[in-house]
Amino acid sequence: xxxxxxxxxxxxxxxxxxxxxxxxxxxxxxxxxxxxxxxxxxxxxxxxxxxxxxxxxxxxxxxxxxxxxxxxxxxxxxxxxxxxxxxxxxxxxxxxxxxxxxxxxxxxxxxxxxxxxxxxxxxxxxxxxxxxxxxxxxxxxxxxxxxxxxxxxxx
Ligand SMILES: [Zn+2]
Numbered sequence: 001x002x003x004x005x006x007x008x009x010x011x012x013x014x015x016x017x018x019x020x021x022x023x024x025x026x027x028x029x030x031x032x033x034x035x036x037x038x039x040x041x042x043x044x045x046x047x048x049x050x051x052x053x054x055x056x057x058x059x060x061x062x063x064x065x066x067x068x069x070x071x072x073x074x075x076x077x078x079x080x081x082x083x084x085x086x087x088x089x090x091x092x093x094x095x096x097x098x099x100x101x102x103x104x105x106x107x108x109x110x111x112x113x114x115x116x117x118x119x120x121x122x123x124x125x126x127x128x129x130x131x132x133x134x135x136x137x138x139x140x141x142x143x144x145x146x147x148x149x150x151x152x153x154x155x
Contacts, residue, residue: 002126005133008149009067012140013060020056027052063136070132076123081105085123 027049074092075085085092086106090099109117119126140146 002130002133004149004152005130005137006067006071008140008143008145009063009133009136012137012143013063013067016056017060020053020060023053025052025054025057066132067136070129073125073129075119075125083122085120085125086117087119087123087126 075088077084077088077092077094081098081102084094084102086102086109088094088099088102090096094102106117134150137146137150
């Protein structure tokens with residue numbers, strides 16, 4: 001489910017970036033109109049200026065960094081396999097022998113329970129990452145692919 005949400009977010013950020021880059025970064029034509037526009041329209045104009053293309057591009061950069069940082073977070077490794085998250089891999093900093101031992105334990109778990117283990121509660125990496133992705137996706141709630149990306153892979 002996370003992979004679908006990651007792809008959804010990367011696509012929306014790419015779209016936002018394309019639209020922002022195609023526009024005048026500072027919306028110069030709008031800015032010159034603010035001073036002379038009627039007061040009731042000024043709020044709309046101020047809103048547009050607040051979300052001008054230059055800012056939209058910074059927001060795309062910031063959201064990509066937040067996404068990358070969330071995805072780079074690691075599962076809990078303590079050195080005690082009773083405490084380590086069962087989803088630990090070499091990417092979390094353990095050596096291959098340790099990762100192989102964890103994979104073997106996970107295979108045993110799958111045989112016994114018919115499904116793989118989940119990120120341990122004391123670790124919480126996967127739920128934290130998923131929550132971050134959900135929050136980053138929230139502004140795109142009206143996109144036709146939003147619900148599919150949010151719920152893909154759920155039982
Ligand atoms: Zn974990």
